[in-house]
Amino acid sequence: MSCRITELVLDCVDVERQARFWAAVLGYVEIGREDDGSIEIGPPQAGFGGLQPTLVLSPGGAPDRGKLPLHLDVNATDRDQDAELERLLALGATPADVGQTGEESWHVLADPEGNEFCLLRSRVAPA
Structure with a gap:
């Protein structure tokens, strides 16, 4: 048994702007919105659970500055x-x-x- 990365979550100040940016970068489309204000984007026709992970843009505070442990x-x-x-x-x-x-x-x-x-x-x- 093993795991697979299905979603990446990015905390954002401006969820809408980040969703538009990353959707354009990756050729993704919006596949869902949550009550907490999160927007999930993913590959067209695949959505969640496909071979590529989706990206969840989630409302959060101001980003931490300094080297991030993941990019x-x-x-x-x-x-x-x-x-x-x-x-x-x-x-x-x-x-x-x-x-x-x-x-x-x-x-x-x-x-x-x-x-x-x-x-x-x-x-x-x-x-």
Whole structure:
């Protein structure tokens, strides 16, 4: 027996904004809302329990600053890294400095609330 990651939960100040941002980044759609104000987004036609985890944007306080113990890595599916970087910046991502040397093959970015994530170089097949 083993477990599988089915959802990732991100505490947010502005749940709607974060849901729009991450849905656009990942090509996800809204699949549900909870009474507590959470919004769950996931892959179209798959929803919860599919092969890809869903993302739950949950109301929370101001994000903690400093290095997070977990971050997301994303890869483009239909364009090269430079084109995907332009798209993510246009969606509201911002460059983040975590002490990189400039020689890395990835870009460190922050979502609209400052949560860091990395855009890796490889292109992967869509799910």
